[in-house]
Amino acid sequence: MSQRIESLPVKSILHHKFFQHAVRYGLTILLALLLFAGILLITGNKPIPSYRDLFSATFGSAYGFSEVIVAMIPILLTALAVALPSRIGMINVGGEGQLYLGAIFATFAALAFKDLPGWLVLPIMGLLGILGGALWAFLPAFFRSIGLVNETITTLLMNMIAPKIAGLLVFGYWHSPRETNMTPNFVDAARLPTFFGTRIHLGIVFGLVLLVLFWFVMKKTRWGLEMRSIGGNVQAARRNGIPIAPYMIIVFCISGGIAGLAGMAQVSGFYGLLIPNFSPGYGYMGFLISWLAGGDPLGILLMAFVVSIILTGGNMLQITIGLPYAVINLLLAFTLFVVLAKPVLPKLLKRKTA
Amino acid sequence: MSLLALLGVLSSTIFSGTSLLYATLGEVVTERSGTVNLGLEGVLLISAATGYGVTVSTGNPFLGVLAAMLAGGLSNLVFGYLVITRKANQLASGLAVLFFGYGLSALIGKPFVGKLINSLPRYMIPGPGELPLRYTSLFKFDFLIYLVIPMTFFIWWLLYRTRWGLGLRAVGENAETAYASGRNPGMIKFQALFVGGLLAGLGAAHLSIAFTMNWAEYMTGGRGFIAIALVIFSKWHPIRAIAGVLVFSGAVAFQLLLQVSGVNVSPFLLDMIPFILTLTVLLIWGGTRKHSAPATLGRVYQGTE
């Protein structure tokens, strides 16, 4: 356990940090909304009623709000899968591929063990999902640890292979003439339980628990300390006897496992089946969220929430003002641009790690 | 296998590879200056939608090609503003541009979905005389196809035989040194991005105006990412990019040939091959320490202001 003494009471730090976060994200979003209002004006729509639609679709009803939470689940997990290895200076762009492998492995279990009860098949699916993601992360981590090739490039390439494996399996083995591009629906036992009559499923618990665990490990354990020292200065860490290569491989595999769990949660909790290209870029969104939040757990939670509002609210804009759903990606992009360009009060909000 | 089928694989490879080669060349230029744009897919989408839209509204495909180039160049400048002027992280900025492209292209393209266009006119290659239309149509190419190989050599010349190219590569290898020797790394990176964007625009224009002759959301289908992989495959070298594109497009054409010949091989399996190949060569080069990547690729140039 770390013996580090915090200079301020935990509670007040939380408050302070929370306030900082709130200001930073608030201003960011305001600017992004202003930019997107320009787009709305150009397309002949009134921004204010459009935004009212967007927010009423997300905050206006219990159902709408529940959809925001549902949308948060995969990106929360994939963001964690990026944040964790970033602490030891590794860049995981491969969340997308690891997500697919997790989904594929979990689907295998769901289709193979149709007759098992839920308390048995769901843990199997979860474990296989984690295994799938971890396997997909192992190769890049291994090659990096022996100094062969940078993990950024390998994970990116492996992202492109993963959906094709899904396609191969779905069209080769897992689909019936009644399905187009998907497996049959999973049996109920292979579906994660949902809550409150909404589509919120157990995946949100995975996300939140792992988020807390992540915070705990980084702040309160020797592992966290060692990881931060690797991330800070590899040479110094090596001199201090920290085993670099095992850390790289294990941490990367764990993060792959988390992304794989996200894939399992999507197919089991959300879709209830596997579609070969089901992800609209959850892995990449996770990368951005983790990056925006500077790898900070609370920031990840907030940023994932914001992104989910955008993704969920966009659907309503399509219905009410006929804006193509894909256009909502612009609002997402503007949010990112604003953060990336760091325009607002740079002194006050400068990230510590920058 | 008939002669037509074999010539067909060649023709299909050329037709579908052209857009990919332009995009790959564009990314080679930007990466040579030390900037990696993961959002190439988004840039391609914006260009394809703009080019298609201008072609529909003006009736002139050549104006469409110009507009697509311009749109590609401008989109890359947005990216450049983030990573050069604001010194933002390249990977994150690239992904932001990706989502920007998803959104903006859907917006630009919406009025033109399902609209008929005058596609780029095609000219017969000189040589073969009287052949049935099915044969001659195999080798009637638009000017973008005729242009693509000379363009590759032009880019090679630009990068390796001009002062501008020397400066660009110097910035990619070490911006600080380049600055010390009197160059302006920021400006050079911007120029590289703009040229890369123009090339990406050409590729996108070929895709929507000449090849598919329509516009649909997400129509590039991952070609931007494939181009990024091909840049690695070709070791950041324009001429070798031709080989990379031939492997990739050839695999697709060959896979379709198998399918229509009644041979049942999963297309997904064959689609994986180029990526596995790229990974393999990457590992081999990694082992022999023969990296050809620009040394500062992906790193943010902090500047010396």
Added chain:
Amino acid sequence: MKRLFRILTILIVAVLAISACAPQATPTAAPEAPVQPTAVPATEVPPTEVPPTEVPTEEPPCLIVGATYGGPIMDAGYNQAMHEAVVAIQENISCVEIIEAENVYDEAGATTTIENMISQGAKMIFATAYAHQYPALDLAQKYPDVIFEHVGGWEMSGNFANIFGKPPDVWYMMGVAAGMMTETNKLGFVAAFPLAWTDVFVNAYTLGAQSVNPDVQVIVAYTFGWGDSAKEAETTNSLINQEVDVISMHVDSPQTVISTAESRGVYSIGYQNLAAQQFAPEYWITGQGFTLGDKFTWLASTVIDETWEPIFLRCGLADGCMAIAPFGPKVPQEVVDKVSQVEADLESGKIVTFAGPIKDQNGEIKIKEGEVLTDDAMSNVDWFVQGVVGSPK
């Protein structure tokens, strides 16, 4: 800060400006009347003051119809055909209001979209994409007072019904035309997915072609996407390189396939929408399209006067639910006559498309002598008839 704004907006405006004049220049088929009182026509300059209160000045609509599409509504294909049918409801019954959502690709998206439509007051839902059937069925259970119509599926419940045309018979007629027009005796078929309906269409098409030309072969190739245009172009080309001289398709938008065939000087036969003909001015044979506007209108009217009942509706050419496109300039009169004779024979029952004995690719008998493939069994077909090259699964 200022610089950011300036540069960003200049760039955005510049990129947009390239296409900005276009929407006005080309009169796009008007998106149906404003869906919400808040929506303003594109040309109107939005007022800067706070928008007026949203009290609608006119009567509230007698019925709000929500429609979900699996692709873009102006695709000159399936989605446009469905969109036109939905718009016809409002043209015929002016008090109906329509809410639409295009590009709803998957099941999960359909659930969200339909939920949002119901929250906007929709009392009738047309779920027009294949993948929207089960989400719609689930929501039909959740909202018993909303009427659901799915297009092209098979499920039924108390407030959930199914409607579709009868494409197989028309495919048979298309096959007759193609079988007479081909010189190489090879017909190409670009399909999205190995799907029961696709197999049925290919089979009907092949049987029709074989009825006039026993040597004919149909080559099927898949793109594995309803709207992957680059793949469609590649697939069409590789079929043509197999000496195919007539191309047909079962993808959402026929645009790329037909444009590519035309550029290679190969005949095409359209599907989904009569608008497909514009892409092949020269080498067009004929095509079929869905014209479900009258049936949709009738269904909506029964919802308004509360006489709606769940009916498993399949309606063909004679009912006006499908239509055949005009023949192209290169089609001889004898082909036109033959096709209309076959149409009459199909109508009178003299020809039955799927009448046994029918063998599959391996020579196994799939439909016995004296038996007929039923509408119900069509959803489970996973075989091709003899004469088809390609994998049915």
